[in-house]
Amino acid sequence: MGKALIIGCGGVASVVIHKCCQNSEVFEEICIASRTKEKCDNLKKKLDGGKTKISTAKLDANKVEDIIALIQNFQPDIVINVALPYQDLTIMDACLATKTDYMDTANYEPEDTAKFEYSWQWAYRDRFEKAGITALLGCGFDPGVTGVFSAYAMKHHFDEIHYIDILDCNGGDHGYPFATNFNPEINIREVSAKGSYWEDGKWVETEPMEIKRSYYFDGVGEKEMYLLHHEELESLGMNIKGIKRIRFFMTFGQSYLTHLKCLENVGMTSIEPIEFEGKQIVPLQFLKAVLPDPASLGSRTKGKTNIGCIFQGIKDGKEKTYYLYNICDHEECYKEVGSQAVSYTTGVPAMIAAMLVMSGKWKRPGVYNVEEFDPDPFMEALNRWGLPWKENFHPILVP
Numbered sequence: 001m002g003k004a005l006i007i008g009c010g011g012v013a014s015v016v017i018h019k020c021c022q023n024s025e026v027f028e029e030i031c032i033a034s035r036t037k038e039k040c041d042n043l044k045k046k047l048d049g050g051k052t053k054i055s056t057a058k059l060d061a062n063k064v065e066d067i068i069a070l071i072q073n074f075q076p077d078i079v080i081n082v083a084l085p086y087q088d089l090t091i092m093d094a095c096l097a098t099k100t101d102y103m104d105t106a107n108y109e110p111e112d113t114a115k116f117e118y119s120w121q122w123a124y125r126d127r128f129e130k131a132g133i134t135a136l137l138g139c140g141f142d143p144g145v146t147g148v149f150s151a152y153a154m155k156h157h158f159d160e161i162h163y164i165d166i167l168d169c170n171g172g173d174h175g176y177p178f179a180t181n182f183n184p185e186i187n188i189r190e191v192s193a194k195g196s197y198w199e200d201g202k203w204v205e206t207e208p209m210e211i212k213r214s215y216y217f218d219g220v221g222e223k224e225m226y227l228l229h230h231e232e233l234e235s236l237g238m239n240i241k242g243i244k245r246i247r248f249f250m251t252f253g254q255s256y257l258t259h260l261k262c263l264e265n266v267g268m269t270s271i272e273p274i275e276f277e278g279k280q281i282v283p284l285q286f287l288k289a290v291l292p293d294p295a296s297l298g299s300r301t302k303g304k305t306n307i308g309c310i311f312q313g314i315k316d317g318k319e320k321t322y323y324l325y326n327i328c329d330h331e332e333c334y335k336e337v338g339s340q341a342v343s344y345t346t347g348v349p350a351m352i353a354a355m356l357v358m359s360g361k362w363k364r365p366g367v368y369n370v371e372e373f374d375p376d377p378f379m380e381a382l383n384r385w386g387l388p389w390k391e392n393f394h395p396i397l398v399p
């Protein structure tokens with residue numbers, strides 16, 4: 001069908017690239033472009049020989065002109081941004097300049113402020129619409145599949161959804177006392193921030209990790225989970241009509257939390273630059289350099305993830321509850337694509353989204369979140385491409 005330019009070559013990108021190569025009818029040609037070209041070349045070496053033609057390029061995605069030049073040279077149908085949230089706007093600018101469709105898995109975050117929200121990217125709506133191109137925002141698992149699940153529940157199971165609880169459980173064990181499952185800098189910025197949830201049309205803020213619940217997860221067992229702010233709360237709060245409350249919970253083990261607290265207490269999670277031996281360094285970036293690379297966790301991680309949404313609302317005048325979720329096995333992912341389940345559950349939806357935009361099913365000029373499109377082809381593709389979903393009509397509710 002066409003060509004995709006994939007920007008970034010880390011944990012998530014590696015899964016996207018493997019999945020594009022499995023889906024060579026759609027992805028006839030891909031170019032892998034990232035800051036460290038060696039990583040792109042290594043993946044190309046591993047995957048060359050299949051039907052998808054692979055090329056690589058060195059790219060600094062902070063430089064709009066460089067991205068434009070690469071797009072003009074490669075002429076992709078879509079740019080899949082799986083670099084870091086800091087690069088979202090430069091890549092969107094380059095897509096506008098070249099009239100190329102765009103998608104990503106995380107919303108823009110300025111490097112010097114730990115604050116993420118959609119406003120910066122939603123501000124591109126008119127320009128994308130006028131240019132006749134699509135930007136699809138936040139299409140990993142959460143955000144991403146959680147939005148697809150919400151649209152599916154709305155379309156097939158409810159007249160009104162009043163409550164959504166998004167539960168993200170990682171029951172995996174990598175054997176290290178402390179490591180993060182995706183980019184450590186982004187992960188620690190997310191979990192050390194204040195929590196919040198959306199209720200009756202406004203944000204309710206909590207202290208970091210203030211709200212804790214226990215939940216029994218299918219395939220994993222009983223886990224402690226904590227309320228976090230998360231980006232899809234913002235778009236679902238707007239796009240799901242009649243919604244009264246949306247919360248997001250993520251599980252954390254005690255060892256992770258104890259280490260994080262200690263690192264916070266000594267200042268290692270700060271993003272304020274400090275002077276060290278005559279050089280400016282950001283403590284969190286230094287911490288990232290000494291922590292295990294998330295890409296290296298795959299071979300050691302055992303156990304499963306379980307991510308999904310519990311919906312409560314009304315159907316045909318009666319109260320109804322509905323739980324949609326996916327269980328993913330770390331070791332199975334590693335066998336298939338050489339990555340652990342956190343990268344896998346993000347990379348597979350990114351490939352599916354790119355496929356739907358390229359095929360025209362999810363193509364609409366403007367800037368959109370996933371729940372604004374028809375969920376059915378996406379739900380079908382999840383079953384086909386490695387993330388089958390389960391449903392429960394009588395789930396245990398979160399107090």
Ligand code: NDP
Pocket residue numbers: 007008009010011012013033034035036039059060061062082083084085087105106138139140141142143144181182183186294295342345346
């Ligand atoms: P990694 O740190 O493993 O990979 C990031 C990649 O981007 C690296 O290859 C890095 O290059 C490259 N990169 C960084 N800066 C630049 C730049 N200026 N120009 C070009 N390339 C650059 O991160 P992950 O793969 O774990 O995460 C990727 C994205 O996925 C993030 O935005 C993350 O927030 C998001 N994510 C979304 C989830 C979801 O469910 N929606 C879940 C998990 C992650 P180098 O190799 O040189 O460091």
